[in-house]
Amino acid sequence: MxxxxxxxxxxxxxxxxxxxxxxxxxxxxxxxxxxxxxxxxxxxxxxxxxxxxxxxxxxxxxxxxxxxxxxxxxxxxxxxxxxxxxxxxxxxxxxxxxxxxxxxxxxxxxxxxxxxxxxxxxxxxxxxxxxxFIEFGASRGNQSALGRKLAEMHKAAKSEKGFGFHVDNTIGSTPQINTWMSDWVEFFAEHRLGYQLKMAREQYGDPTIYERGQRLARNLGPLFKNVVIEPCLLHGDLWSGNMTYDKNGEPVILDPACYYGHNEAEFGMSWCAGFGGDFYKAYFEVMPEQPGFEERRDLYMLYHYLNHYNLFGSGYRSSAMSIIDDYLRMLNV
CATH class of the missing domain: 3.30.200.20 (Phosphorylase Kinase; domain 1)
Structure with a gap:
C-alpha cells in the first residue's frame, strides 16, 4: 500500500x-x-x-x-x-x-x-x-472564549478558490458535496439545500418538501442584499456534541464537516449547540454582524434539519417544512 x-x-x-x-x-x-x-x-x-x-x-x-x-x-x-x-x-x-x-x-x-x-x-x-489525544475538562466553559476563538478561525482562513473544499466529505454519515463555486448563494442552493432535498425525494418519495424547498432555493437572493460574503473556513457541524473544553478551560472543537462558506452558516446547528449571548457578543467583536443576520439564521438551520430528516426520519420533517413555508411567505414566491 x-x-x-x-x-x-x-x-x-x-x-x-x-x-x-x-x-x-x-x-x-x-x-x-x-x-x-x-x-x-x-x-x-x-x-x-x-x-x-x-x-x-x-x-x-x-x-x-x-x-x-x-x-x-x-x-x-x-x-x-x-x-x-x-x-x-x-x-x-x-x-x-x-x-x-x-x-x-x-x-x-x-x-x-x-x-x-x-x-x-x-x-x-x-x-x-x-x-x-486531548484531555477534556468541563463540558461547558467560557462561551466568550469559544465565540472569540471561532471568529478568529473564520477571520484567519479564507479561500481564493471560492466556496467549497478540497474534497467532498460527510455531515454525519451523509455525503457533503464541496465542488468549488464562486457564488455563495448558488453554492448553498445547489450543494446544500438542493442535495438534501433530492435525498428526501429519493428516500421518502416526498415531492412536497422537494418542490417547495427547490422554489425557496431558486429565490434566496433577497436574503443576501448588502451582505459581503467571504469564503471562511467553517467547522461545518458545530453542535454541543462536537465542542468541549480542555483541562485548562480552553475551547476545543471536534468531528468537523469542513468547507469554505459564509461565516453565518456556522450557526446552523445553534438549535442544539447552546450558544448564548456571551458567545455571540464575543464572536461579533471579531467578525461584525452583517445586515439581515437574524433573517438568515433559520435558512442555515434548514440545511441541518433536512440532513436530520434524511438521517433520522420524519421527526424532523415538520421543522424543515415550517422553515421553508415561512421563507416562501416572507419572500412572496
Whole structure:
C-alpha cells in the first residue's frame, strides 16, 4: 500500500473521494518527500504508534463513548496518548475528509482542535484515523472564549478558490458535496439545500418538501442584499456534541464537516449547540454582524434539519417544512 503525506498527515494514495472518481490531495506540503511503501499489518494502528508515533510500549487501550457512527479508543503509550476512531464498514475517504478539515483548522492557530496524524484502511475492511489525544475538562466553559476563538478561525482562513473544499466529505454519515463555486448563494442552493432535498425525494418519495424547498432555493437572493460574503473556513457541524473544553478551560472543537462558506452558516446547528449571548457578543467583536443576520439564521438551520430528516426520519420533517413555508411567505414566491 503506497502512502502519501499531507503536512503531518499520511493517507493511502489509492483512496477515492466520497463522490468523486479520484481524490485530490490539496495541501501537498512535502512535494519532495518520496512515497513510503508500508506493508499491511494485522494491526496498522499499533504499527504506526510503535513506529512513526515514536512509542516503544502501549500501556493500555481504552474505549471512549459518545459516538454513534464510529468506534473511539484511547491508546495510552510511553510517548503519550493517541485518540483513534475506527469504522468497520466505511472506507478511508470519510476519515480523510475529516483529517483534511482538522488539519486546515489546526493550521490557523486559533481554536484548539486535535491534530490528525494518520488515516488508513483496516485489513479486515473499514478504516481508521489516528489523532492527538486531548484531555477534556468541563463540558461547558467560557462561551466568550469559544465565540472569540471561532471568529478568529473564520477571520484567519479564507479561500481564493471560492466556496467549497478540497474534497467532498460527510455531515454525519451523509455525503457533503464541496465542488468549488464562486457564488455563495448558488453554492448553498445547489450543494446544500438542493442535495438534501433530492435525498428526501429519493428516500421518502416526498415531492412536497422537494418542490417547495427547490422554489425557496431558486429565490434566496433577497436574503443576501448588502451582505459581503467571504469564503471562511467553517467547522461545518458545530453542535454541543462536537465542542468541549480542555483541562485548562480552553475551547476545543471536534468531528468537523469542513468547507469554505459564509461565516453565518456556522450557526446552523445553534438549535442544539447552546450558544448564548456571551458567545455571540464575543464572536461579533471579531467578525461584525452583517445586515439581515437574524433573517438568515433559520435558512442555515434548514440545511441541518433536512440532513436530520434524511438521517433520522420524519421527526424532523415538520421543522424543515415550517422553515421553508415561512421563507416562501416572507419572500412572496
Amino acid at each position: 503506497a502512502v502519501t503525506h499531507l503536512g503531518s498527515i499520511s493517507f493511502s494514495s489509492s483512496m477515492p473521494s466520497i463522490s468523486s472518481p479520484s481524490l485530490k490531495h490539496p495541501f501537498n506540503l512535502n512535494k519532495n518527500k518520496p512515497l513510503i511503501v508500508a506493508a499491511m499489518s494485522d494491526d496498522p494502528v499499533r504499527e504506526w504508534i510503535l513506529s512513526e508515533g515514536k512509542a516503544t510500549q502501549i500501556k493500555g487501550i481504552s474505549p471512549i463513548g459518545g459516538g454513534c457512527i464510529n468506534r473511539a479508543t484511547c491508546y495510552d503509550t510511553d510517548a503519550g496518548s493517541f485518540f483513534v476512531k475506527t469504522n468497520r464498514s466505511i472506507g478511508p475517504s470519510m476519515f480523510e475528509g475529516e483529517a483534511l478539515g482538522l488539519n486546515a483548522m489546526y493550521e490557523t492557530g486559533s481554536i484548539r482542535v486535535p491534530k490528525p496524524y494518520k488515516v488508513g484502511s483496516l485489513p479486515t475492511g473499514g478504516s481508521y484515523i489516528i489523532m492527538e
